[in-house]
Amino acid sequence: MRVLIDYRPALRNRTGVGEYTHQLVKALLGSHPSSSADGVDLTAFSSSWKDRLDTREIAGARTIDRRVPVSVLNFAWHRLEWPPIEMMTGRDYDVTHSLHPLLLPATRAAQIVTIHDLHFLAHPERTSAEIRRDYPALVRQHAHRAARIVVPSRFTAGEVERQLGVPAERIAVCPPGAPPWTPRASAPPDGYILFFSTIEPRKNVGGLLDAYEHLITTRRQAPELVLAGRASDEARPWLERLARPPLAGRVRHIGYVDPSNRLELYSGARLLVMPSFDEGFGIPVLEAMTLGVPVVAANRGALPEVLGDAGPLVDPDDPSAIAGAIARLLEDDSYASACTAKGVLRARQFNWTRTAQLVYDAYRQAIEDRQGGSRTR
Secondary structure (H helix, E strand, O other): OEEEEEOHHHOOOOOHHHHHHHHHHHHHHHHOOOOOOOOOEEEEEEEOOOOOOOHHHHOOOEEEEEOOOHHHHHHHHHHHOOOOHHHHHOOOOOEEEEOOOOOOOOOOOEEEEEOOOOHHHHOHHHOOHHHHHHHHHHHHHHHHHOOEEEEOOHHHHHHHHHHHOOOHHHEEEOOOOOOOOOOOOOOOOOOEEEEEOOEOHHHOHHHHHHHHHHHHHHOOOOOOEEEEOOEOHHHHHHHHHOOOOOOOOOEEEEEOOOHHHHHHHHHOEEEEEEOOOOOOOOHHHHHHHHHOOOEEEEOOOOHHHHHOOOOOEEOOOOHHHHHHHHHHHHHOHHHHHHHHHHHHHHHOOOOHHHHHHHHHHHHHHHHHHHHHHHHHO
8 A cells, every 4th residue: 555644744843733643654654564465655745945854753664855845835735736746756656645634636546634623613813824824715625525534533523524514434533642651650749730732822821821820829839830832923922921920930831842852741740731622632631641640621622532531621711610620639639649540541542553553444445435436437
């Protein structure tokens, strides 16, 4: 099976989509080596003016790295549907896989897209650049043209079916896997409260700061709050707020955290808070549970599906509820221990080998459908 995956989301500053892309490529290479009977001849495609693909991290894949600016190629692909990937790479493929909602132009391959969430439809004002310009306008037609749609959760599958009108049989739920971490022995007594995600509107950073302000007015010894993640253009008011009382000296923003440093980041946390208004999955929740870090999460999007009964689910519009859930995990050791144990067990349900098999099955079904359609024409 000849597969091309658009590896551009994983080129630098790997956040949720980039991490999913990178780990999926590695898992496919590991579970379906090209030499096996059900092997994948996998090509990782990249194109950027300044960022180059690091072939060491995905040994075993063919790599194609073009020096074309991302914005230029996206405009050509999204708006002109040109050039086809076969022309750009000089190769033919059975499957092309875009890790965002819009198709890679291809003349012969079965085209797969991944839709991580549809937040951009409800709130285009919270997006920027090509996402704001192209996704809301084009996602419906691209979804209906795609041979299969890969999603990370049952929640997102339901949204794709409901909002885009895609039949359920063309949607493949392929959740990400947990990292290969051993659960820690105990939480550090002087650990911090961790928020780990891009600092952007849908992550409800303002609500978290309100909740933390409520917490420190009622609990003087509350741990420090650490905000980890790249700051978006909209983050300025929240970051400026950190320099003023009562948050000054109590909240730190440490910026983007490289994947090689994420285990250390989680290891130092008493708990993780993810109060997002919407999530297509929520990889930090899974990563925290894997290590044995208790989690407070919003009762929105796919977060209840990921966390289950392993931690408190709260209304993200209610800062006092967020503060109350944090306080309970800090003050009730038996409750925190129960959440930790449940989280570790729950995280074991997610692994990248299973993800790769689910994605491989989606590829195979898309190829079979395309071949069947060709025979009937």
